[in-house]
Each structure stands twice: as structure tokens, then as C-alpha cells.
Amino acid sequence: MTNSYRIDCLQYCNWSEEIFRQLREGKVDAIHVTIAYHELFQDMVRNIGRWNRLFTRYSDLIFQGRNGDDVRLAHNTNRTAVFFGFQNPSPIEDDIDLVQIVHTLGVRFMQLSYNNQSLLATGCYEAEDPGITRMGKQIIAEMNRVGLVIDMSHSAQRSTLEAMEISERPIAITHANPAFWHPALRNKSDDVLRALGQSGGMLGFSAYPHHLKDKSACTLESFCEMIARTAELMGPENIGIGTDLCQGHPDSEVEWMRVGRWTKEIDYGEGSKSNAGFPDMPSWFRDNRDFGNIENGLRATGLSEAEVSGVMGGNWLRFYDTNFDPISDAGDK
Amino acid sequence: MTNSYRIDCLQYCNWSEEIFRQLREGKVDAIHVTIAYHELFQDMVRNIGRWNRLFTRYSDLIFQGRNGDDVRLAHNTNRTAVFFGFQNPSPIEDDIDLVQIVHTLGVRFMQLSYNNQSLLATGCYEAEDPGITRMGKQIIAEMNRVGLVIDMSHSAQRSTLEAMEISERPIAITHANPAFWHPALRNKSDDVLRALGQSGGMLGFSAYPHHLKDKSACTLESFCEMIARTAELMGPENIGIGTDLCQGHPDSEVEWMRVGRWTKEIDYGEGSKSNAGFPDMPSWFRDNRDFGNIENGLRATGLSEAEVSGVMGGNWLRFYDTNFDPISDAGDK
Numbered sequence: 235m236t237n238s239y240r241i242d243c244l245q246y247c248n249w250s251e252e253i254f255r256q257l258r259e260g261k262v263d264a265i266h267v268t269i270a271y272h273e274l275f276q277d278m279v280r281n282i283g284r285w286n287r288l289f290t291r292y293s294d295l296i297f298q299g300r301n302g303d304d305v306r307l308a309h310n311t312n313r314t315a316v317f318f319g320f321q322n323p324s325p326i327e328d329d330i331d332l333v334q335i336v337h338t339l340g341v342r343f344m345q346l347s348y349n350n351q352s353l354l355a356t357g358c359y360e361a362e363d364p365g366i367t368r369m370g371k372q373i374i375a376e377m378n379r380v381g382l383v384i385d386m387s388h389s390a391q392r393s394t395l396e397a398m399e400i401s402e403r404p405i406a407i408t409h410a411n412p413a414f415w416h417p418a419l420r421n422k423s424d425d426v427l428r429a430l431g432q433s434g435g436m437l438g439f440s441a442y443p444h445h446l447k448d449k450s451a452c453t454l455e456s457f458c459e460m461i462a463r464t465a466e467l468m469g470p471e472n473i474g475i476g477t478d479l480c481q482g483h484p485d486s487e488v489e490w491m492r493v494g495r496w497t498k499e500i501d502y503g504e505g506s507k508s509n510a511g512f513p514d515m516p517s518w519f520r521d522n523r524d525f526g527n528i529e530n531g532l533r534a535t536g537l538s539e540a541e542v543s544g545v546m547g548g549n550w551l552r553f554y555d556t557n558f559d560p561i562s563d564a565g566d567k
Numbered sequence: 568m569t570n571s572y573r574i575d576c577l578q579y580c581n582w583s584e585e586i587f588r589q590l591r592e593g594k595v596d597a598i599h600v601t602i603a604y605h606e607l608f609q610d611m612v613r614n615i616g617r618w619n620r621l622f623t624r625y626s627d628l629i630f631q632g633r634n635g636d637d638v639r640l641a642h643n644t645n646r647t648a649v650f651f652g653f654q655n656p657s658p659i660e661d662d663i664d665l666v667q668i669v670h671t672l673g674v675r676f677m678q679l680s681y682n683n684q685s686l687l688a689t690g691c692y693e694a695e696d697p698g699i700t701r702m703g704k705q706i707i708a709e710m711n712r713v714g715l716v717i718d719m720s721h722s723a724q725r726s727t728l729e730a731m732e733i734s735e736r737p738i739a740i741t742h743a744n745p746a747f748w749h750p751a752l753r754n755k756s757d758d759v760l761r762a763l764g765q766s767g768g769m770l771g772f773s774a775y776p777h778h779l780k781d782k783s784a785c786t787l788e789s790f791c792e793m794i795a796r797t798a799e800l801m802g803p804e805n806i807g808i809g810t811d812l813c814q815g816h817p818d819s820e821v822e823w824m825r826v827g828r829w830t831k832e833i834d835y836g837e838g839s840k841s842n843a844g845f846p847d848m849p850s851w852f853r854d855n856r857d858f859g860n861i862e863n864g865l866r867a868t869g870l871s872e873a874e875v876s877g878v879m880g881g882n883w884l885r886f887y888d889t890n891f892d893p894i895s896d897a898g899d900k
Contacts, residue, residue, distance in 0.1 A: 272661060274660060274661070324661055327607060327660075328605060328607070328828050328829060329828040330828060330831055331828065350686070350700060350701050350702055351684070351686060351697075351700040351701070351702070351703075352686065353683070353684060353685065353686065360697070360701055361697075361698075361701075362697030362698060363697065364684075364693070364694075364695030364696065367683060367684035367693060368683050368684070368692065368693055369683055369684070369829040369830065372830040372831065372832070376831070495661050495663060495664065496663060496701070496702040496705060497663060497701075497705040498663055498709070499705070
């Protein structure tokens with residue numbers, strides 16, 4: 235086990251010492267955390283400021299991760315490396331120069347759109363998807379240059395396929411599941427997953443109940459069987475975990491995630507009026523202590539030990555090693 | 568002449584006492600001026616701050632206009648009322664609450680997109696136009712409520728047609744010409760113009776050379792004949808002037824208008840590499856002193872005196888009278 239890594243490539247918790255200790259109990263070497271849903275640049279920077287206080291206060295448990303070696307450092311010092319990402323390009327506002335600035339601040343993933351149309355791409359809840367915009371093409375090239383990974387978890391299909399075509403570096407879908415298993419709007423078609431695998435991209439499997447077959451009642455067996463089938467579709471080296479764990483938040487937080495500032499009405503997103511809040515997590519993944527359940531479940535599907543190790547963290551680590559550094563002329567080391 | 572008004576519904580000049588005096592020489596009662604191309608909220612507010620200094624310094628020549636009666640006041644006191652507008656929704660950022668805030672600050676027109684895709688609608692230079700977005704529908708309703716006029720001058724066709732369908736109040740195309748006369752991407756199709764007229768909207772005719780047949784060499788006769796033909800298409804009460812006069816700027820300003828912060832490359836917009844700067848104005852419209860040329864040219868086309876008076880300002884005044892006030896529950900008088 236000592237050379238096996240555990241990486242969760244999407245969490246958005248109400249961070250606390252309790253959660254950081256659960257990460258250690260679950261032997262999680264690295265997490266990618268959301269530091270912006272709808273925040274513009276300055277509010278996003280304030281969120282980094284809050285994380286810096288947490289890094290100081292809980293330096294025995296967590297530190298900021300910037301590259302793959304930080305995952306190894308975390309593993310070897312029994313801590314968790316925390317990587318920053320955005321679910322929406324709102325923090326770069328309308329300014330291409332902010333792409334390099336946010337990379338310098340340690341941001342490693344940026345979604346090109348979150349549910350709605352952005353300046354760059356289309357979200358999965360829009361009626362129409364015209365693909366990557368004029369500004370989107372410019373921003374993709376700049377993200378490639380500085381080493382900021384394109385994440386299309388909440389994007390619509392055509393935009394996602396075009397992002398893979400336009401990007402010269404592999405992209406990620408950090409948290410979603412295949413639509414063949416659970417046909418939610420947020421889950422991804424075979425076409426998207428096949429193109430993602432063929433281009434060296436990564437899919438992180440979500441444990442968020444709205445993305446699961448049978449939602450909160452989803453079984454571990456069904457979840458792990460879905461992973462094994464996706465391995466056949468995409469290749470076992472292009473998949474990992476991205477649980478979308480949203481632990482400890484009040485329901486007002488999910489309203490912010492869905493509604494932001496773009497409407498005065500309530501938008502229930504994946505939920506509904508009668509089920510507007512955060513859903514209950516499945517019994518086999520309450521929180522970070524339960525990664526062992528997923529690992530054991532994967533073994534039971536017949537995946538090899540190397541494949542299981544790859545899904546649990548090795549594949550994301552390889553992706554981190556090769557996609558977070560700038561191209562040599564980017565002036566941001 | 569005392570009951571005839573002159574309104575120019577789009578100017579973006581490098582404002583100075585000289586220009587304000589030319590406005591008086593040209594008997595221009597009101598202008599709609601651009602106070603934001605790509606500015607976010609705070610930079611737009613600073614631009615209002617600069618205008619407030621001009622209003623104080625040149626109070627004998629100009630003042631801020633907020634409704635149709637201010638046009639009459641300007642006319643009766645030999646001054647020019649200055650109405651604010653945005654060419655892009657960037658100043659409301661991603662926040663629907665800012666729609667009422669900018670209306671309170673006196674903003675009366677907002678384009679839903681400027682050449683590129685915005686959060687609300689598509690610009691005329693995008694390859695695809697998916698129409699009004701989810702956020703766009705919410706913002707249109709809010710603009711209707713508070714009395715902020717939708718301007719689609721730089722928007723793509725489907726977005727423009729949908730904006731007219733969705734909006735419960737008439738919209739404006741403050742500065743563009745018919746494509747039947749000069750088929751620039753920025754000019755408008757018969758379908759758009761017919762729908763605009765039928766919905767009580769307004770078109771302002773542009774004198775910016777890239778929108779003119781034969782560009783800077785366009786003749787006054789051709790321009791006025793085009794207006795007379797458009798009057799047949801849209802109705803003579805739905806047309807006015809929106810010259811897009813960009814007087815006194817260095818060429819760096821047109822680069823800002825086109826490029827903003829969305830690309831590191833140069834985008835030449837309506838121009839080209841060999842003709843990147845501001846084009847020369849046509850001989851018959853050098854600046855604000857020349858509105859008499861247009862008025863006389865319109866008479867020569869055979870339009871009636873009442874129709875000429877409407878085009879020169881009466882039609883915009885009627886539109887200002889009915890579209891700048893909030894609906895009674897909007898809480899912003």
C-alpha cells in the first residue's frame with residue numbers, strides 16, 4: 235500500500251479540523267477543492283486568504299499542493315495536499331491576463347462553464363450549446379500555456395467535445411458519471427467519455443447522490459460496477475475519483491451554488507422544490523473515512539490491483555505530474 | 568423649428584468643451600453616450616464620476632438626462648441632455664441586482680452583447696448564435712421592470728429576434744444600418760428591422776463609415792435614400808439617428824473597443840490590419856455641427872416634414888418618454 239495514492243479530485247466541504255482529521259483517517263493524500271462557484275476575482279482571492287489561515291493553523295494535517303510532487307510529500311509526511319480549482323470562470327472576469335495570475339496563486343483547475351452559458355462555453359442546463367466562444371478559444375490557449383487544467387464537469391456536450399479538440403493538453407471532467415448508468419443532465423455520454431479517454435483526459439467519478447443511479451440509495455456494488463464498465467470504455471488509466479463531497483454545509487450553500495447572482499427566482503438545479511437541499515450521501519460513502527469501501531468495492535469487480543490503485547489516485551497523480559506546469563515560455567514557474 | 572427635436576442616440580467622443588459647443592451649434596437636444604465598453608461595475612462608476620465633473624464644469628452646455636422631459640428642458644434652455652448607456656452588459660457583472668442599481672445611476676440603454684458571446688446573448692462576430700441564455704431571460708425581465716432599454720446594436724440575429732420576443736417593452740438598436748444597403752455583419756436584416764418596427768422598437772441610423780455603403784465615400788443622397796427605404800420597411804415612426812460618432816480619440820481607443828481584455832491577439836473587428844484605426848467620417852457628417860445636412864438630405868428624399876422631424880429626434884423622444892420609467896412596483900422612481 236505504501237506506493238498507492240489516494241486522490242479525490244473534487245470536494246467542497248465546510249472545512250474544519252474534524253474534516254481534515256477524517257481525510258487523514260481515510261488516507262487521502264490530495265484533494266482538489268472548489269474555491270469559487272460564482273465569485274469574481276477579488277472574492278476568490280479572499281477565499282484563498284481563508285485557506286492560507288487554515289494551512290497555518292492545521293499545518294500538521296494539510297498544506298497547499300501545486301504539483302504532483304506535493305502529493306508524494308503529503309503521502310510521505312502523513313498529510314493531505316489541497317489543490318485549488320474553480321467551478322466557473324467567473325474569477326478571471328473578462329480578462330485573459332488573469333489566467334496566469336490565478337495559476338501563480340496555485341489554481342490548477344478551471345471549469346469553462348457552470349450550468350449556464352459563460353463567456354467561454356455553455357453549461358449543461360442551457361437549451362442550446364453553440365460550443366466554445368471566440369473568447370473561449372483564446373482562454374483555452376492561455377490555460378494550456380500556463381498549466382491551468384480545463385474542467386468541463388458542468389458543461390454541455392458540444393462545448394465539451396470542442397474543448398477537447400481545441401485544447402493542446404488533456405482536459406479533465408473532475409466530477410461526473412457516465413450517462414449510460416444514470417442519465418442525469420450532468421452525467422456524460424459515451425461520445426464524450428470515449429473522446430476524453432482517447433485524448434489522455436481524466437474522469438473523476440462522483441458520489442454526489444444526484445449523479446448516482448438510485449441517488450442516495452445507490453449501492454456500492456452498482457457504483458463500482460459502473461466504474462469497471464467505464465474503464466472498458468475509456469481505458470483504466472483515464473479514470474479516478476472526484477466525489478463532489480459537500481460536507482457540513484447548510485442548505486443555503488447549495489442555493490448559492492445553483493442560483494449565484496444570475497436570477498431572483500430559485501433554480502433547483504439537480505434538485506426539486508420538494509427536495510431543494512443537499513441530498514443524503516450513500517451509506518458506503520459518508521465522508522473521507524470511507525475511501526476504503528470504494529477501494530474494496532473496486533477489487534470485488536475484478537479490476538486488477540494496479541487498476542484499482544490507478545483509480546484510487548495513481549491516475550490523477552500522473553495527470554497532475556504532466557499538466558500543472560507551464561509551457562517553458564509561460565514565465566510562471 | 569421650435570417644436571422639432573434633435574436627438575443622436577449613440578455617440579462615443581473624447582469629450583471636451585469644443586465638442587459640447589459643437590453640439591450646441593448643431594442644435595442637438597440630447598445624446599446617448601457610451602460609458603462602458605468592457606468596464607466592470609466599479610470602472611463604469613468611475614466613468615460616471617468623470618461625467619459628473621463635466622456636468623459641473625460645463626453646466627451651461629450639458630446636463631445628465633434621465634427621461635424625455637429632460638430633452639424638452641435641454642431644448643428650452645439651449646443645452647444638451649446626456650443619457651448614459653453601455654455597449655456590453657459587463658458593468659452588471661454576473662449580478663441581476665445591479666440592473667436596478669445602474670438604472671438608479673441614470674443608465675438608460677444596455678446592449679446584451681458586444682460582438683462576442685456574453686452571459687446574456689450572442690454578439691455579431693461569433694460563429695454560432697444560440698439565442699438568449701438562461702441568465703439573459705432573467706435580466707431582460709429585470710430591465711423591463713426597472714426601465715433599462717435593451718439595445719441589440721452589436722448582437723447576432725437570433726439573439727436579437729429572441730430579445731424582441733421575450734421583452735415585454737420595445738427594444739432599441741441604437742446604431743446600425745440595414746444590411747440591404749450595406750451588408751456588414753453589424754448591419755441588420757429585413758427580418759430584424761421588420762420585427763423591430765412591428766414591436767414598437769427603434770433603429771438609430773449610424774454614420775460610422777464601416778456601416779455605410781462605400782464607407783467614408785458614402786454620399787449624403789445614398790444615406791438619406793436608405794433612410795427613406797427603411798421608413799417604408801419599418802414605419803417612419805420607428806427610426807431615428809444614432810451616428811456612432813467617435814470624435815477625437817486616438818486609435819488606441821478603437822483597439823480597446825474591439826479587444827477589451829478578451830484576447831492577447833489583435834482583433835480588427837470591422838477594420839483590417841491595413842486599416843486598423845478609426846475611419847474618416849463622411850464629408851457631410853464631420854461632427855455634431857452637421858445635423859442640418861442630414862435634415863436637409865431627408866427633405867430631399869420626399870419624406871414629409873413631420874416624418875423628417877420624427878427621424879431627427881421626435882421618434883426617439885416618444886421612445887424616451889415611454890421606456891425609461893420603471894414599472895410601478897420596481898421601487899426605483
